[in-house]
Amino acid sequence: MKIAITGGKGGTGKSTVATALAIELAKENKVLLIDADVDCPDDDIVLSIDTKKVKDVENMVPNFDKNKCIKCGRCSQVCKENAIVFVKGKIPFLVPEQCTGCKACEIACPVNAISEKKQIIGKILSGKKENVTLVTGEMKPGIEESSLIVNAVKKYIEPKEKNYDYIIIDTAAGTHCPVIAALLDVDLGIAVTEPTPLGNHDLKLILELMKELKVKSKVILNRSDIADKKEVEKTVKNFGIKIIAEIPYSKKIQEAYSKGIPVKHKAIKEIIKEIKEIK
Amino acid sequence: MKIAISSTGKGIESQIDARFGRCVYFVIAEVKDKKIEEIKSIENPSINVGGGAGISAAELVANEGVKAVITGNVGPRAISVFSQFGIKVYSTTGKVKDALDNFVEGKLEELNSATGPMGSGNKEFGRRGL
Amino acid sequence: MKTITILSGKGGVGKSSITASLAVLLAEKEKIVAVDCDVDAPNLALILGVEKFDKEKVISTNEKAFVNEKAKDCKEIVNMCTFSAISWNRKKGLPEINKFLCEGCGACQLLCPQGIELKKVKNAVIGEAKTDYGFSLISGQLKMGESGSGKVVDAIKRKASKFDADIMIADSSAGIGCPVIASIRGSDFVLAVTEPTPSALSDLKRSLQVVEHFRVPYGIVINKYDLNKKFSKKIEEFAKQNNIPFLGRIPYDKKFVEALVNLQPVIKQDEKFKPIFKKILNKTIKYLGVKSKNFEC
Numbered sequence: 026m027k028i029a030i031t032g033g034k035g036g037t038g039k040s041t042v043a044t045a046l047a048i049e050l051a052k053e054n055k056v057l058l059i060d061a062d063v064d065c066p067d068d069d070i071v072l073s074i075d076t077k078k079v080k081d082v083e084n085m086v087p088n089f090d091k092n093k094c095i096k097c098g099r100c101s102q103v104c105k106e107n108a109i110v111f112v113k114g115k116i117p118f119l120v121p122e123q124c125t126g127c128k129a130c131e132i133a134c135p136v137n138a139i140s141e142k143k144q145i146i147g148k149i150l151s152g153k154k155e156n157v158t159l160v161t162g163e164m165k166p167g168i169e170e171s172s173l174i175v176n177a178v179k180k181y182i183e184p185k186e187k188n189y190d191y192i193i194i195d196t197a198a199g200t201h202c203p204v205i206a207a208l209l210d211v212d213l214g215i216a217v218t219e220p221t222p223l224g225n226h227d228l229k230l231i232l233e234l235m236k237e238l239k240v241k242s243k244v245i246l247n248r249s250d251i252a253d254k255k256e257v258e259k260t261v262k263n264f265g266i267k268i269i270a271e272i273p274y275s276k277k278i279q280e281a282y283s284k285g286i287p288v289k290h291k292a293i294k295e296i297i298k299e300i301k302e303i304k
Numbered sequence: 305m306k307i308a309i310s311s312t313g314k315g316i317e318s319q320i321d322a323r324f325g326r327c328v329y330f331v332i333a334e335v336k337d338k339k340i341e342e343i344k345s346i347e348n349p350s351i352n353v354g355g356g357a358g359i360s361a362a363e364l365v366a367n368e369g370v371k372a373v374i375t376g377n378v379g380p381r382a383i384s385v386f387s388q389f390g391i392k393v394y395s396t397t398g399k400v401k402d403a404l405d406n407f408v409e410g411k412l413e414e415l416n417s418a419t420g421p422m423g424s425g426n427k428e429f430g431r432r433g434l
Numbered sequence: 435m436k437t438i439t440i441l442s443g444k445g446g447v448g449k450s451s452i453t454a455s456l457a458v459l460l461a462e463k464e465k466i467v468a469v470d471c472d473v474d475a476p477n478l479a480l481i482l483g484v485e486k487f488d489k490e491k492v493i494s495t496n497e498k499a500f501v502n503e504k505a506k507d508c509k510e511i512v513n514m515c516t517f518s519a520i521s522w523n524r525k526k527g528l529p530e531i532n533k534f535l536c537e538g539c540g541a542c543q544l545l546c547p548q549g550i551e552l553k554k555v556k557n558a559v560i561g562e563a564k565t566d567y568g569f570s571l572i573s574g575q576l577k578m579g580e581s582g583s584g585k586v587v588d589a590i591k592r593k594a595s596k597f598d599a600d601i602m603i604a605d606s607s608a609g610i611g612c613p614v615i616a617s618i619r620g621s622d623f624v625l626a627v628t629e630p631t632p633s634a635l636s637d638l639k640r641s642l643q644v645v646e647h648f649r650v651p652y653g654i655v656i657n658k659y660d661l662n663k664k665f666s667k668k669i670e671e672f673a674k675q676n677n678i679p680f681l682g683r684i685p686y687d688k689k690f691v692e693a694l695v696n697l698q699p700v701i702k703q704d705e706k707f708k709p710i711f712k713k714i715l716n717k718t719i720k721y722l723g724v725k726s727k728n729f730e731c
């Protein structure tokens with residue numbers, strides 16, 4: 026079973042919940058935890074795991090053959106990312122950070138002067154703790170397309186998926202490409218939110234996205250007592266789903282988090298009960 | 305030698321536009337024997353493009369055959385285009401005319417990638433720990 | 435116009451709250467325009483008490499590929515898509531494009547010009563409002579499941595730059611991907627917010643790496659510094675060692691949550707926070723290089 030932990034708003038406790046859930050589930054099951062917040066992956070820090078690189082993530086960028094190039098500028102014209110600079114009478118020049126590796130230039134080149142060259146855009150790391158295997162995707166700072174790293178992580182774990190009972194995917198904040206890439210083809214999406222107007226606002230967005238992606242969704246209310254939860258309850262009801270657990274604010278959880286100790290809370294057991302019912 | 309200056313207006317009496325990629329105009333000056341021989345201006349079409357305005361603008365002035373650019377701020381992507389085509393970059397403020405005069409006199413300082421204690425594009429922080 | 439961008443890497447450390455208070459304070463002395471670059475989940479309007487935008491405009495910064503009947507001979511496009519957005523629909527005998535994954539790069543269209551069409555998609559709405567604090571706010575919202583957030587951020591900033599203001603204050607989103615890069619690009623100063631947790635510091639370093647890459651000067655603010663004073667000290671030392679200006683520390687206070695619930699900036703919730711934000715602002719303005727009146731603390 027594949028479960029995504031998401032939330033829309035940042036800092037609502039996605040990683041706290043994902044790591045705690047993984048540790049608790051791993052007591053009786055084989056669990057794979059994926060940190061798909063490739064912009065800023067932190068699950069290794071929350072769990073104090075020393076991860077090691079298992080793979081570079083590469084994409085293909087164009088390489089111009091100086092002898093074949095007729096300096097027509099077609100490659101620069103078709104590039105939607107503005108990554109190829111063409112100056113009349115000169116060989117085109119690539120701005121690599123801007124290139125997504127879409128290969129449009131290679132296809133467009135009338136004389137086959139463009140071949141592919143590898144560029145490292147991130148890495149995949151892995152480590153283990155208390156029966157939990159952690160796989161982390163990490164994007165190289167300066168690269169724009171986070172979703173490419175998320176997809177690479179998904180491809181990397183694909184052949185290993187059958188060895189695990191549960192796969193937990195910790196997504197990035199927001200609702201854009203890397204979150205969409207992480208949410209595609211999961212069995213359940215759990216949105217972690219908090220009872221502030223901001224938490225509620227962003228919850229609506231992520232629930233809307235999961236509806237659009239046809240992902241079954243549930244909600245966890247974190248820091249449930251810091252403000253009135255009426256509005257969040259209304260939102261959840263409007264989407265016809267439910268809050269499966271509430272975690273009140275606690276200084277202890279905060280401290281554990283800042284020291285890299287996985288959180289233990291009875292709410293985690295409630296979440297697991299719900300998950301097992303769905304499974 | 306041709307020089308491009310990012311400018312807020314068409315003529316040399318205008319102020320330099322601090323933004324390179326999204327400046328309003330480029331004033332292109334032809335300088336020969338320390339004298340300004342010819343002046344023309346082109347509108348910057350990149351002002352309204354989505355991403356990569358710096359790259360497009362750099363491409364534009366490179367196509368004009370300039371050998372130097374005078375502006376305020378330039379992003380790293382435009383800089384890589386300039387260095388590829390051997391175009392030198394100078395950073396200053398004020399009137400286009402004054403900047404040109406200073407350039408001719410050799411008073412402008414070339415923008416160096418390794419200036420300043422931070423925001424200079426050459427710091428590495430690593431990830432964990434302090 | 436000079437631009438200050440508020441950044442953090444990690445989400446939920448207080449970017450929008452801090453942006454709102456700084457904007458309100460700044461507007462007391464300067465002509466400003468506020469911008470919400472978090473087009474995934476924009477929150478600045480909420481905190482600034484904007485309930486409805488005065489003007490809204492649907493924009494299109496992206497294209498997506500669409501298949502027609504003639505694509506039946508284009509089986510080869512399935513495996514070439516870098517974004518894994520194309521599959522083969524056996525029933526229809528046609529390629530099928532997953533609209534959530536398509537980036538609109540046009541590679542498939544070049545291979546199969548007769549069967550694929552690129553069409554502009556309306557991917558975002560940009561709103562403009564006058565806040566109760568006398569300045570305008572530009573905010574954008576990406577449509578559900580759409581891509582191109584970086585280009586939407588570019589569009590918002592471009593709109594804001596046409597306002598009659600001397601300073602643009604921009605709230606960015608979490609992470610270091612395309613929308614954040616678009617927020618950093620062209621900024622004059624980045625104010626990086628962190629909190630005293632190892633995750634927040636790690637994320638801060640990753641975002642500063644990106645800021646470095648774009649050669650924008652920056653400084654650090656620690657929010658909720660008293661949740662772990664020892665760690666906060668370490669962050670300050672990190673700043674010192676790396677010659678990074680340290681702009682200030684903000685305490686943890688329940689009033690921040692109260693302010694959020696009441697939909698107002700925390701300096702309006704309780705005046706006692708004003709001196710803290712003024713101090714941060716004074717330092718920021720110094721680095722921004724604008725002539726400005728001092729904000730007495």
